[in-house]
Amino acid sequence: AQSVTQLGSHVSVSEGALVLLRCNYSSSVPPYLFWYVQYPNQGLQLLLKYTSAATLVKGINGFEAEFKKSETSFHLTKPSAHMSDAAEYFCAVSETDTGRRALTFGSGTRLQVQP
Amino acid sequence: DAGVTQSPTHLIKTRGQQVTLRCSPKSGHDTVSWYQQALGQGPQFIFQYYEEEERQRGNFPDRFSGHQFPNYSSELNVNALLLGDSALYLCASSLATSGTGELFFGEGSRLTVL
Numbered sequence: 554a555q556s557v558t559q560l561g562s563h564v565s566v567s568e569g570a571l572v573l574l575r576c577n578y579s580s581s582v583p584p585y586l587f588w589y590v591q592y593p594n595q596g597l598q599l600l601l602k603y604t605s606a607a608t609l610v611k612g613i614n615g616f617e618a619e620f621k622k623s624e625t626s627f628h629l630t631k632p633s634a635h636m637s638d639a640a641e642y643f644c645a646v647s648e649t650d651t652g653r654r655a656l657t658f659g660s661g662t663r664l665q666v667q668p
Numbered sequence: 669d670a671g672v673t674q675s676p677t678h679l680i681k682t683r684g685q686q687v688t689l690r691c692s693p694k695s696g697h698d699t700v701s702w703y704q705q706a707l708g709q710g711p712q713f714i715f716q717y718y719e720e721e722e723r724q725r726g727n728f729p730d731r732f733s734g735h736q737f738p739n740y741s742s743e744l745n746v747n748a749l750l751l752g753d754s755a756l757y758l759c760a761s762s763l764a765t766s767g768t769g770e771l772f773f774g775e776g777s778r779l780t781v782l
Contacts, residue, residue: 557710596672596758596773597711643710653699653764655724656771658710
């Protein structure tokens, strides 16, 4: 069975500050990990994914995440927050990396960016 | 190139009624998955359709059923609606044979059960 835990349902940062959103996973097999972003009244957009290649993954909008097997973590970071980054962020895990994957999502972290 | 489209965007039903939600996948995609997102929660996997058959299913009761048509579009049906079925229902499409393909999500259908 697979599961995802996102620590902190709400995170608030100042514009220009570091963004750190935490994600820990459990999986019975080597996992594939994803971060999605959801803006109000919209669907989910893929930010980045880890699929067993490089452990440091770069995504869109300046976000990156590092896969740490020893810590079972896949935290999302961005060096400098922008107002437009305010949204809900979801970490997800899958045990397959085909187009037929079924994702298990965390409960989400709402990022607030203060001017 | 149209992405994933879902209809209706919003609907209100009463307990005990039935609802049908529709999804058209992104052009070129052959697999459709449905997720339920309750308020303040992450999406939960309902089921996935490929080649017009249900291939995987999450922990949802039989009141939730679906269908995939030859053109790859899909429907989600929910019978005997409960208040707890109120949620955003997300459709995601993908290409089954893609080893690195991502899931593309629609904007969802927001169901309110009164």
